[in-house]
Amino acid sequence: MALKSMCKHWLCLPKSHVGEDVTPIEPFQQGQWASLPPELLLDIIQRVEKSETSWPARTAVVSCASVCKSWRAITKEIIKTPQQCGKITFPISLKQPAPRDYQIPCFIKTKRETSTFLLYLGLVPTRNQRCKLLLAARKTRRATGTDIVISLAADDFSQSSKNYVGKLTSNFWENKFTIYDTHSPYDTAIQPNCQGARFNSKQVSLRAQACCCLISTILYDRNTRTTRRPIRMSCFMSSIPGSAIDKDGTAPTPTSLPPALKRKSPMTDSYSNSVSELPGLSECSVTPLVLLSRPHKWCQPQQCWANDRITVNSVNNFQLVASMDLSRNVFPEEKDRVILQFGMISTNTFIMDYSYPLSAFQAFAICLSSFVAKPIR
Amino acid sequence: MAAEKSSIKIITLIAADGSVFEVEPNIVKEMKTVQSYIDELDQNTVSIPLPNVFGNDLAMIIEYCKKHASEEETKEAKEEFDFEFVKRMKSDDKLRLLQAASYLNMESFLQFMAKAIAAEIENQSVEFVRDYFQIESDFTPEEEAELRKENEWAFK
Incomplete structure (x- = not known):
């Protein structure tokens, strides 16, 4: 049927080239391929x-x-979105959830000398093939805690840059972290979980003010910091409703990065925007998704908390599973499903496999917090 | 219907530039636009004008159809033919053939051409694709900036 209509469309094409009474379909004449x-x-x-x-x-x-x-x-x-096809195509794919039945394999390379962390797509680093760099992050220490800026480029960590996608901040004791996203996980005007920027305005760019959403709070169990037991943490994903893991649940999937225009909007405008987006978490009727850490299974032969992907014993290795409410209508296999797994494979390389409902950005930010919460010795 | 078709011995196709091609009915089976003509008419000989297809292109399409309609040719020989067929086409040829295939409503040839064009732009930059298809960007400067970001990220 579509082809038929196309044929009709074509019958008048030669005429339009001659320049007769047929009005051109395109607003301006392009090359012949444009037709x-x-x-x-x-x-x-x-x-x-x-x-x-x-x-x-x-x-x-x-x-x-x-x-x-x-x-x-x-x-x-x-x-399609990564959730539908398991593939990452555009920068926006990094803020869209991964599939349910498949963990997208990534790895993180740490560079101590520059305090940077690079997230690549792939199972393990390969020598002869260049891997796709997904995100980069840089750590900076402040008097009151640690900031990690997450960017699309490994050489640009300015918060006013177009590459800036979000950040992670810690408290003084480095046991509580907050993840901020540069844009709301929701495309629509309704942003129930969007919180206004509450940090030093001098350090924040116009763009960051235009929209800066608190998307997650991570808490580390202080007691584990002094022992050689695996770390324990809980992530309160304020941007993801707890119902996301239900049978028919959905996680927010933004379809486009914030338009460039936002950066140029006058300060007063963006400020009033961020204020109007202040409903606060407690007022929201939706309960956020909570993720809890679980150590990897203890491998007797290797004497470590590891699995087939993670090869080095480290107290930083962890897996995240969803905290389950018994009343939830979930698939049976969902109950034990690992949503994010993180672990060491060599001194400066860690694997990060994530799946629904987390996005690459969220998973990366959670993993980054573990670098700060428990420095690798 | 089968009886009607078999009654036609030869089909004359007249291209836009007036060149005439005489083909057997099994060749035009692929061309649904032509076939629908034939089905409507009940004659022994038909001549069909194709005002949207040029002689050179029609010759190539008929050559392709002949090769693929032949039952004697092996699959390998056909693939070899396809490969050579694509090789001798220029960018403009591909576009015209694709449009002709669409006009003639030839499903498999259309697929074949689309594949050939897709192969051309695989692993290429925006500049190449724009150049190849002679398309000018119609994005606003703001949109262009967003796209540049997307592209910079993709090529990292």
Whole structure:
């Protein structure tokens, strides 16, 4: 049916080139490829998407999405969220939840000399193949705690930069952390869990003020800091409702990064915005999802808390599972499902496998907190 | 219906530039636009004007159809043919053939062409894709900035 309508569309095309009474379909005349009907373009881009499943080849899909408006619309239509396809394509994919039945494998490389942490997509670092850098973070110590800025680029940690995606701050004792996201997990105007910025305005850029949402609070059990027992922590995911893990539950999935315009909005505007978004967590009727740490199983032969992915014994190795309310209507397999696992594989390399309802950004921020809460010795 | 089809011995296709092609009925089976014409008419010989397809392109399409309709050819030979077929096409040819395939409503040839074009832009930058398809960006400077960010991230 679609093809039929296209044929009709074509019958008048030669005329439009001659410049007769047919009004051009496009607002301005492009090359002849611009007249390619969307159905055909859809087919072509679908093929590109299907064949380029891994990085760096997947850049072609990003290229397709940047050609012009119609190409972008079609590409965005084809590309599914990580939850649906298990693949990361655009920067926004980093803030969308992973699939339920599959952990997206990533690894973190730490660089002590620059206090930076780099998150890559992949099972383990490979020597001959360049891995996809997903996110980068840099730690800075303050008098009252530690800040970790999370960015899309490994060489740009400015909070006023376009690469800035969020941050993690600790309290003085480094046992309580808060994760801030530069934009609300919800696309709509209703932002029930969005909290206004409450930190020193001198350090915060206009953009950060435009929207800075508290998305999670992480608490570490102080007692474990002094012993050689695995760390214990709980994450209160204020941006994810507890019902997300139900059979038909959903986690918030933003579809686009905040528009560039926001950064340019006058200060007064953005300030009033952030104030209006102050309903506060306690007032929200939805209970947030709570994640609890669980040590890896003790491996007798290797004498460590590890599994097939994690090869080095470290007290920092942990797995996160959802705190279950017995009344919840969840799948039986959901009860024991590991949502995030983190562990050491070599001195400066750690694996981070995450799944629904966490996004890469949230999982990375949670893992980063463990570096600060318990320095690796 | 089968009886009607078998009554037609030869089909004449007239391209936009006036060149004439005489083909057997099994060749046009793929071309649903042509086939629907034939089904409506009940004659022994038909001549069908195709005002949206140029002679050169039609010749290539017929060549492709002949190869693929032949039962004697092996799968390998057809694949070899496809490979060579794509190799001798230029960017403009691909676009015209794709449009012709769409006009003629040829499902499998359309798929074949779409695949060939997709192969062309695999692993390429925006600049290449824009150049190849001769498309100018219609984004606002703000949108361009967002896209640049996306692209910078993708190519890291």
